[in-house]
Amino acid sequence: MELEALVETHGEPRYRAQQIAEWVFRKGAGSVEEFTNLPVRFRECLTRETVIGRLELVETTVSGRSDTAKHLWRLFDGQTVETVLMRHGYGRTVCVSTQVGCRMGCRFCASGLGGWVRHLRVGEIYDQVLAVQRVSGQTVTHIVLMGMGEPLDNYENVLKFVENVSAAYGLRISQRRITLSTCGLVPRIRDLARAGYSLTLAVSLHAPNNELRNDLVPVNRKHPLEELIPACAEYAALTGRRVSFEYALLGGLNDSPESAVELADLLTGLLCHVNLIPANPVPEYDYSAPTPTAVRAFRRVLEQRGIPVSLRREMGADIGAACGQLRRRYRPRGRKE
Numbered sequence: 001m002e003l004e005a006l007v008e009t010h011g012e013p014r015y016r017a018q019q020i021a022e023w024v025f026r027k028g029a030g031s032v033e034e035f036t037n038l039p040v041r042f043r044e045c046l047t048r049e050t051v052i053g054r055l056e057l058v059e060t061t062v063s064g065r066s067d068t069a070k071h072l073w074r075l076f077d078g079q080t081v082e083t084v085l086m087r088h089g090y091g092r093t094v095c096v097s098t099q100v101g102c103r104m105g106c107r108f109c110a111s112g113l114g115g116w117v118r119h120l121r122v123g124e125i126y127d128q129v130l131a132v133q134r135v136s137g138q139t140v141t142h143i144v145l146m147g148m149g150e151p152l153d154n155y156e157n158v159l160k161f162v163e164n165v166s167a168a169y170g171l172r173i174s175q176r177r178i179t180l181s182t183c184g185l186v187p188r189i190r191d192l193a194r195a196g197y198s199l200t201l202a203v204s205l206h207a208p209n210n211e212l213r214n215d216l217v218p219v220n221r222k223h224p225l226e227e228l229i230p231a232c233a234e235y236a237a238l239t240g241r242r243v244s245f246e247y248a249l250l251g252g253l254n255d256s257p258e259s260a261v262e263l264a265d266l267l268t269g270l271l272c273h274v275n276l277i278p279a280n281p282v283p284e285y286d287y288s289a290p291t292p293t294a295v296r297a298f299r300r301v302l303e304q305r306g307i308p309v310s311l312r313r314e315m316g317a318d319i320g321a322a323c324g325q326l327r328r329r330y331r332p333r334g335r336k337e
């Protein structure tokens, strides 16, 4: 642990690393001065040598039903990222971003429109959870890595975040309550399957065949369904975790009964679950919200073929809670987009 090396260079006992980790990762201390169980002289050294970065709140938008709050934060370099807090009957889920922008270019997604800027650091991912707790006064019970960015494209930092947030010194959020969403970086899915975590893997599928998926999720051209589906099967086999397939219903593009039949054929026999998401239209793109009739028909086809399916309610549609929508109204200071 890096903190152990830090305390040892100061001649302090190893347990000080645990104390510091608890202040930073569990209690969310904003300065070394708050580390009151550390000797004053050691705190003075840490104050000189370390910086505890905090996200700066730019804007909070709350949905009409008050069940979703979207926060926009400014980072140390002026870039901005979004975090969404959703309140459910079973708890409070925070949706965190893992990159500034995204280079995956999914067609229906606003995050990719401004291009990729950089990976988020571990602390920048972690502080989204702490900061949401600070501003909302609520304890986060579940995490979804589904905000801006492709988590598996920032693999090392994302896994360090998972370790810290689930650790005894951190927020103790069980890995089984953390969902990692990917658009389908097959080699990383296989790495994750072997890495010994118990995360829920959510795959942004959005199309039942390569032709449509190549268009909607361009990473499919590199890692087509013939690679993706076996990698998901391997993940389920090695972790024992059911894979969740996200399927955004885009009116007129992928919401027909024929698409539903094709999807059912693709997933039959897999330990999986399909999450249907009636899409929020993004002004720049040419699809509409699916009709309630189309959504019901699509769901019925999957259920009739034995595929477990759920329908995500459109939380926060009125506040631009599809990834990247709020951020695009802002630009980093001094930067033209």
Ligand code: SF4
Pocket: 102, 103, 104, 105, 106, 109, 110, 111, 112, 147, 148, 149, 150, 182, 183, 204, 323
């Ligand atoms: S859906 Fe996810 S992976 Fe695709 S462009 Fe948007 S943020 Fe990136």
